[in-house]
Amino acid sequence: MELTAALDRLRRTPFLLDVVRSADDLALVASREGGRQAVGILRRAIHDDENQLVAIAAVHALGRVFDDEADDVLSELLSNEHAFLREHAAWAFGGRLPRMDAVSRLVGCVVQAGFTGMLAQRTLQQWGASAPDHIALALESALISESEPGARSRLVETLGLVSGRVAGRALREIAANVGEQQDARVAAIAGLGDRRGDERALRLVREIAAAGSEAADSQATIDAARLALVDLGDAPAAIRFGDGLTVAQLFLHADIDRGLTRAGAGDNGGVATLLVRLGDALASLDGIDRVLTLSRGDAGVAADTLLAAEQLVLADHEFVPVPLLSEPSPQARSWHTRVAAERGIRRALVALGPVDVLHLRMADVGSMAASSVARELGIPVVFTLAPDPHGVIRALDVAGALTVANFGDVDEREHYWFRHRLVQRLAADAEHTVLFPRPALRDELQELLGIDIDSSPEQYTVVPEGIDLATIDDAILDVEARADGAVIDALDDLDALISALPEHRRGLPLALSVGRLHRVKGMATVVEAWASDATLLATCNLVIVGGDLAAPSPDEQSQLDAIDGVLRDHPRAAEGLVLAGHRPNDVVSRWLAATRLGSGALVGANGIYVCGSLKEEFGIAILEALAAGLVVVTPDAGGPATYVDDGVTGVLVDTGSASGVRRGMADALLIAARDEPERVAAARGIVRERFTVQAMATALERVYATVAENRRLDSMTLSSTGGAS
Template structure:
């Protein structure tokens, strides 16, 4: 089909996710139809912003210099989203000197656009290093702000050309430069000195491994796992703060389970982090030798003294990746791309050899690690889910997202880039793990555009929790309900409840644990609960968020909550907004919602998740394992394990009225055969969603991926994701 026909079809049919998938066909048509440039130019100028973005990327495939004219015009367009997508698309083209200044302007501005421009300038540095270095050095002469100078300096460090070195050397040793600029220059110089050696060593290790007798099954694997959106520590002390959500809990528990439930550095000996009985039901011997968890950085005590105290070497190690930009918003995180890539490379080499790396999330950390893994020849396992695809579909259905405003929303939430990253990694990773959902095959084909029939490439794997940790929380909460004195963690909850008016102390608890972020719907929960009729039947306990130093996302949710309930009247009305707590504390408070605390909270409380969607929902599973009746989103993973009407209620959380009705239903049903329901919930979680079941399945996937890669040639080409 010719380009003009493809564009016409995209303009008049399909959803936003279908337009995003159609981009591939449009690009293929453009590569074979140079005369279609005018149709692409018209689409870019049109008011259908989704098709305009697709047309920009399609133009990059046209083998005609006029296509660069089209991209150059888009790079200077008044609409910011088109400028950024043009900068991205230009990475496929040969360097154009006239386009370098607007790319440098994007670097100066920072954020996602700056990262994309850095990638394109890095690619162009191979063929036009003199021009790229000249424009970057000129920008350094005219800009004095330290964050801008840092970005320009680290971009210079991406250019593999001797002409960049004097500028870097001068910045590294100039005492008048801010520390962040000097650090960027030193990192770039260090990277230039060691980059080739790292890749050469990786090739040599690969060659040795391939030549060694015996099978991959003989190798004691080292597996890396990564999430740079959080400060992950072995004690899970910051879970629920900022971006520290369920992923942090998962990586700590999973890392321990992969090595046979040995304690993490800083964790207790002989048990899982957080105390209590470890869930070892049916656990096979450890099949992974070491686990390396990379995160944004935390005060993890992995010193030799701490290791010696455990009387064994640390087999689950934590490596912080220093990121120079303190991210006040998701947009800020993209400015850390270069530093993240360099830090990940250093960590993997220092702790190597690493035999596979498991990536999750479509974010800057995953994108940077994909680059590094390609360069070092490390097999990649990627967990794929239709995110942000399902969210796009939901927002389009509600009318929030339209073809006419998609680009403006994309400039904030990076839907197109994240969706493309998920699709590309799902197809090209050494193995792709899939989040279970009710219509898994159909949803991934419809929303993401991937077919999952190849069992050698795609494996559904349910996430898991350590049921033993929850059992310990349940035992303690039950004992308190029967008259025992509470231990310190439940004593803290009791003290909070004493701050409520006397007439509210006999009500059950409605509890939610998670980040204060709009996608988690905490303000929606408050809005649903704040209805006077519902509010008189329960108190609401929200555990999560950094209340003392909230991020921009947290501040937005707090403001919404404050508009619903006067902060001075929270306790009087029954709202306890307490901020984040360690995972161990949250587990005990959820269990207390089931049993109550004599004189302070009635039994038969309810757990509520107000997320717009949950790809899986670890906190929901933990509540179910504790025997608590749950309210969960209809969309995503919970539909595969919540038996609506029996163990919980599935609801469209985007509708506050429906959420309110579901909470009322939950409070009414929580007292019906509570012990039988709790036993059924725990049995389901233990049998299907144990962290050890997950670990055994993943260990087999890691070993198979390593075995395949041992016989494959190493590629050191970095994927441009373009």
Template sequence: MGIQTSLDAVAQAPTIVDALRLADDLAFEAGRDPGMRTLRVLDRAMHGDDQLVVIAAVHALAEINDGEAARSLVRLLDDPRTFVREHTAWALGAGLPRPEAIGRMLSLVAAGGFTGMLAQRSLEQWSAAVPELLVVGVEGALLGVAEPGARGRLVETLGLVRAAIATAPLLRVAVDDGEHDAARIAAIAALGQRARARSLVTALEGLVEEGGVIGDVAGLALRDLEVPAPAEAVRTEGLTIAQLFLHADIDPRLSAAGAGDNGGIATLLVRLGDALSADPSPTVRRVITLSRGAIVTATSDLSALRDADEGHVYGRIPLLRDPVPSAAAWPLRVTVRRGIRRVLRAAGGVDLLHLRMADVGSLAAADVARELGIPVVFTVAPDPHGVIESLDRAGRITRADFGDIDLLEHFWFRTRLVQSLAANAAHTVFFPRPRLEDDIRRLVGIDMAAHAERHSIVPEGVDLVTIEAALADATAAAGGAPAVPAIAELQARVADLAPHRRGLPLVVSVGRLHRVKGMAALVEAWSRAGCAERANLLIVGGDLEHPSLDEREQLERIEKLVPAHRRAEAGLILPGHRPNDITARWLAAARTGLPGFVAPRGVYACASIKEEFGIALLEAMAAGLYVVAPDGGGPATYVEHAVTGELTETWDVEALSAALDAALGTADAETDDARAERARAMVRERFTIQRMATALDGVYGRVARDEAELRAVVETTS
């Protein structure tokens, strides 16, 4: 195609998503046709106003195996544009080590954040080739850095040097009680990744005696030094499946559902793990669900994992710091990778790892799976591709500001992570959507028709047992029976509203307080077109006492729309997150009504900018509610427009408000349960957790058989 033609294609692409995909062609052409003209073309592009083209040019420059290109790339570490420095730190990892860049890269590591993670990742890729330079560089950098967090990040980088030269300085930091805890913890954790030696064991045993966090981390490092059990024979039945969602405190009771990043995925993994391990099929014997957790819990999990030969068990990954939103968790890559490795080794004989998110958990887990030889199943969703497309259509992201927004959202890195995970997976799973094959090809660049045997379409499912029990409790309360505690709480919430608000139907939404979920946009849409006069709004989700940054942003927007002192008069109820079984009863009560409190035939609203499938929507439909949902992604495959719900452009507040108005009118006009039963029947027939488990059971069995055949071939030819 040629370098100029490829660059023009990126610059003239009709959408940002198209440009992201075409940037790969530009990088290929730069590597295929190195030379001074290619360098001049890319250099000119990097000085333009199109930030998307600038980033594409940076990554294209990294593909040129040429000394001058490498020197040009290193110079970009001093570029005044922050997004250029960030992408340069990432791109440098694709080439040979550049000694002259080590100092500046370590400065980025010390500064932390996503840029620091990328710089550290590139330095790790260089460490095998230049271990001495990296050790000397870190020790020199530590002499001029006093801030505890920065020292911790530098020592963590030192721990990524696998060569023996790094062991002595790590040990010195670990036992130095005058050193900051952040640096000591990083050093102690790194010692657990070294070759087992009596001196290391003795040092760590001494550190355990210190107690506190230092002692806890030393105890985990001792576990890491243990020699793993011999690998089990390759199985095709009685499999152990590991599944991961890092950004949640997942427990069997789902007690934190809706807080922070504890969204529908946390609920799904608990229900799915139970269903898979309880299935009479011999394919899956044990399911391990990994999520974040405290050090103490993580330590006790290791023993439980060794003892649990079947069923659904949990493994926690200690983050060694307070939980942060997923967008801010990337600097935890090394800590997360060590935690995942520890759990999978303790479990012994993990046959398959199922990943679902383009996040730091999947980034780290893919590394561990590669190291331990565990095949990966990856659920592919056009995320962040769908979000980028929605923001692009709405004019909320442009070429001129893409780099600045990317500093916060990491769109470029996440799209590349999706591509990498999909390309290296043994099998990929997709959610249904109206134009699935076209969308996946257009947004993600995957041709599902190629090697179709490696792709499966598996819809998510809901737990009907919980929903049916909730409906029974709500129906009884609507008939005058004493309310169960969950429904009594809802009655109390409504009783706190102004008297004229009691007896109105409910518009309900359940989910995380995150801008992608559109909760503040829903409040704005509800307050328009008279919707607020016709129904109260109940938003279930969020940690109101200790909100994350994402939650605080949504709460501040809601506060501007409906201040706290006006909520009782306006009819807005914000109870925060609730366990799944309580939420199910509130959905059921919105359908059945509660005399004196809530009118029957309420509405469920999902205002997400994008919704890959929509567990909460399906739960609402299973409860019989008429719904408002995004007109793309998974919901468009099961919501019948103007029959079981309203499909609309949820990113457009005016369209969302009109859809709410139409939904309230349709629900209020119903005279029987025909529509509600139609929705419930659809969920029963197509979207139960048991159907999902059965489908994945088949996927896991195929992957296990393919893996067994692959290993047999390798053993025969070796």
């Protein structure tokens, strides 16, 4: 059979990424063959424990076989002992007609939460379009026996995605019940916000939003009701002035504010810094009237912002909170916020619109939600495309850490398959694609993503990221002024940290590393590289900037534990290690300048900057370090390899191991010790000439203007033809 031959080809395919990309071919063959025999062949492949990767491909191929026996197998998989098979079955069911005996199992997946719960919820939402009452009754039945608050809120949230009389009645009852658990009530109120035209829903939401009424027993329910009023159209919309564009950009996994006060904590990394600086730069251009930067935030603040939208019309760059109605979670574990993210993004874009262009970055739940909203509202999307997770899959494959035998187990945590498909969808739906500069860009995109950019060059634009050079220049002036007696608070803070070290460590140069405490950023690897080398240890102190040390997230705690392990093996290193925690961007800029120029008797001059990231698509912090005149240690792949002059302005190394970082630090300290003005000028010059945020904004303005104009012309064409195709 052709299906057997297709499976054999997948099993013989040497690279994991090529198997993932070829899975559609298997699904196509399965859809053509169909029938009991095809189901049997795929079922055997699914239960092959030695090849989890092909098993996943077989699950999705089975989803394309429209046969009762295929439904039976997929339904059984929803209760499989392997979580990766459960989640892929829940996903595959979304492309099929409702299967009533699978509904209860999908509801059970929602109760279990996590990534599988999100996929099951999405499938139930799709099935609810054709069988709303059946889905609603199943969810109501589950609520009767479920008392755990989180599970109840997820069930109610799913109920809010289902149309029809049964779901509407249930949502109103839960929303009005002051004895109901708060999270479930909030979910019900949010669900009522989706039911435009339902006068009973509108009256109830208005009553709850009226603080002091019997129905409003907590601030959370009041805030949820105020947001639902926005969703129901019971709030003023922003008034637009000017002919320029309104551009929206988002990163939901950060707490973004104008002062970047949370930079380096949790997922508040380089992207958060970039969006603040870039938004300001875009808003200063003649062709752009407003920039909306969306990130997670408080429900009450969001309600205050959107209910007074008409007062925001004159703001050039607005920071708009998107309430996710749950405790902040790391980016990789935020998939459960999909529904709240969609609602929050939709209400912001509608209330503060019209929006001409939405710029998305990263294959995460925020981009997934925003892409769906943009499609619904008819907003064109620009997508910044990077080979992630593709490059990670290939690297782990080559290293032997990811194999066909463990792919499913790893995929449970990292969701490589889903993210790969999400990148495909985001790229396909985008009106225009922005690319980072990379060595051999065309070859990498062809090899990793199967994209030939030469086939439609008008679809792609290479745009380097950029930094606000004025911030670094001001920092350098502050460090120089401090030498003349000026009081600079940021430098006093650095002095205080170094003063806490033993006396013999004071006056040494610094090796500075800035970023999130996440395994991808390699902070523990940097500490190991420095601590395990006697010469490095004697030559410099190591300052790690980033992370919430007072209340670390699980990812941050994992890195802190790894650093503790290094210090147990190398106890003397504790004398010269400073864990500074996250600091505002302006403070970090001054520490970068002090690392090169020194700070009194405590910090020696001619220190270095170290980036230990496993991957760095471009590297905002690296650019800031170069702009400060520092010698940088960076990954030898990705964006940095396009602008770091190896052996001159920095050292390119394999950051996948401590030995590579160790060599880079040693070489960088030797280069820095020569204190050559020509090297400093070259480092600062390349940033000034090519990588300012103003240059980035100008390049993106051209992209946005083209996309908006193309959409306007398409609309005119549709209007002139009466919408006919």
